[in-house]
């Protein structure tokens with residue numbers, strides 16, 4: 001038995017695929033930014049906030065890190081409108097909005113944990129030095145703790161960002177027409193299932209490599225040179 | 239339309255079995271494959287290393303969902319009618335092998351160079367060095383991230399529902415179609431997932447703290 | 456009026472009494488050296504002086520401020536009290552210049568040009584003008600410590616505190632830091648330092664306090680204390696450091 005591969009029918013829908021690709025990019029960048037802001041704020045609250053706020057953030061992080069994204073997505077897309085209805089609210093999020101919201105809060109939880117580890121990696125003596133100069137608590141966090149903390153966790157954050165890009169494919173399940181969503185459409189029209197998924201598989205792969213290249217270039221440009229050599233770092237924390 | 243009741247919770251719990259089976263199979267088989275890949279990656283052969291790297295990156299740099307589609311529909315084209323469980327298991331095995339290989343490779347490399355040299359000086363063969371000297375030390379460091387990945391695997395097994403396997407997530411979707419009470423149904427599913435994942439997360443953290451203390455002291 | 460007055464200060468860490476009824480005073484422009492065995496409470500006393508550790512009892516007045524732990528009051532006190540640590544504690548992500556400019560800009564709200572001029576000025580006094588754009592990890596330990604001194608000086612403090620600032624340095628780098636401190640003393644800065652450099656304490660400090668078991672066991676002008684130790688503990692300590 002032989003199977004004839006036919007990519008022609010799939011390529012005929014290139015326009016649709018490009019739209020999907022762009023939407024994937026848009027979702028990735030938008031949720032990446034929202035997630036980063038969310039993660040930053042939550043990590044700072046989780047580390048320096050008052051106790052009830054710390055507990056609230058910890059709960060948020062644990063819930064979102066210990067349940068599948070798919071369930072979170074369904075709860076936001078299907079569940080919230082149902083709850084809203086019982087309170088007399090008629091709010092029906094579009095698949096896109098629901099996907100965006102779910103991705104953002106999900107990545108926000110992961111970013112919180114990563115950045116929190118970064119905040120804790122900054123030695124206490126740095127804080128003492130800054131406080132001794134008369135800086136306020138907020139200034140210490142903003143100017144002395146955050147910059148090296150973010151630098152320390154940049155590699156972890158950037159691999160999380162790639163995972164986020166790959167994870168956006170899941171919102172196709174609620175028929176958001178990003179790359180995987182358009183592939184679902186195309187394969188149902190052309191019956192070229194394998195070819196379609198193989199093609200987007202390659203596209204995702206390439207996109208992951210390109211994103212990694214960009215993130216590494218940013219690292220080399222902005223944070224490469226200040227990485228302290230181990231000897232000096234050791235002495236400074238002796 | 240009926241409403242969500244205790245029977246449905248029971249049905250979800252039954253379906254949870256399949257989530258667990260799927261995860262365990264993917265973890266064990268994927269782990270065996272991943273261990274082999276990790277050893278190949280840290281071995282001397284450039285060719286073997288390159289091949290292993292291609293395999294690993296193919297699954298690390300692409301969405302699991304697309305991998306599942308490709309395996310489910312793709313293998314079907316070549317005359318294999320895979321039952322959903324098998325397709326999902328194959329997909330998750332490949333996925334797990336790639337991630338575990340990289341996690342374990344990192345652990346193997348974190349064993350100090352001198353350990354290799356010391357074992358080498360005792361005239362152990364390369365495989366003996368790995369098996370008797372390096373792996374036992376790497377294992378300790380490997381436990382926390384491995385347990386952490388197990389949590390990830392449980393969560394990602396929910397994507398098997400999309401290729402038609404009836405595990406917890408698909409059972410929840412089916413109940414939702416019958417009751418149309420999505421909040422209750424999916425909240426219940428979320429709670430079950432949480433009860434599976436959270437203890438493992440805590441365990442992973444415990445191991446990590448123990449490791450911190452023992453390596454510092 | 457004295458630049459530093461410590462009266463009846465006590466401090467405990469859990470069940471460990473680290474400071475017991477400490478009384479001290481220091482005139483403006485003088486240097487006080489704290490000496491004593493490891494664990495005798497020297498660092499703790501120094502850190503209490505700028506509020507890094509909280510005292511359980513007693514009063515401290517320093518640089519014209521009565522120590523209180525209200526955040527705003529504490530920040531005002533710290534503007535007038537500089538501290539230099541054994542481990543330098545420079546900010547690794549900032550250049551030398553920016554390390555020094557940080558506090559004048561954020562705390563004194565100086566415009567950046569003024570802060571920069573000040574940074575260049577204090578950097579010159581520690582003899583490191585050419586390192587303005589270097590990162591801390593590109594400097595030797597001695598140079599980093601001098602930058603740390605400059606960073607404190609930039610705030611034009613009334614009093615400077617030094618906690619074993621040469622202990623992490625190789626012997627050949629110790630000298631350059633001691634010279635910097637000696638110059639500072641000659642310029643009239645009020646200084647309190649914890650040190651193991653007995654010859655430095657003997658020749659430069661005005662007053663030396665020997666701490667033992669959380670108390671000031673002996674305190675006297677430098678020459679007298681070293682020449683005529685009155686207690687057995689100090690005699691033993693001095694002979695062990697020779």
Ligand SMILES: Nc1ncnc2c1ncn2[C@@H]1O[C@H](COP(=O)(O)OP(=O)(O)OP(=O)(O)O)[C@@H](O)[C@H]1O
Pocket residue numbers: 468471473491492493494495496497498499500
């Ligand atoms: N944060 C702390 N928590 C608990 N105990 C502390 C703390 N800081 C210091 N101590 C204890 O207080 C005592 C005095 O410490 P301190 O650092 O003041 O001694 P020191 O005279 O500076 O010694 P060294 O010459 O070794 O620096 C020691 O027994 C120390 O273990």
Ligand SMILES: [Mg+2]
Pocket residue numbers: 497498499619649
């Ligand atoms: Mg000390």
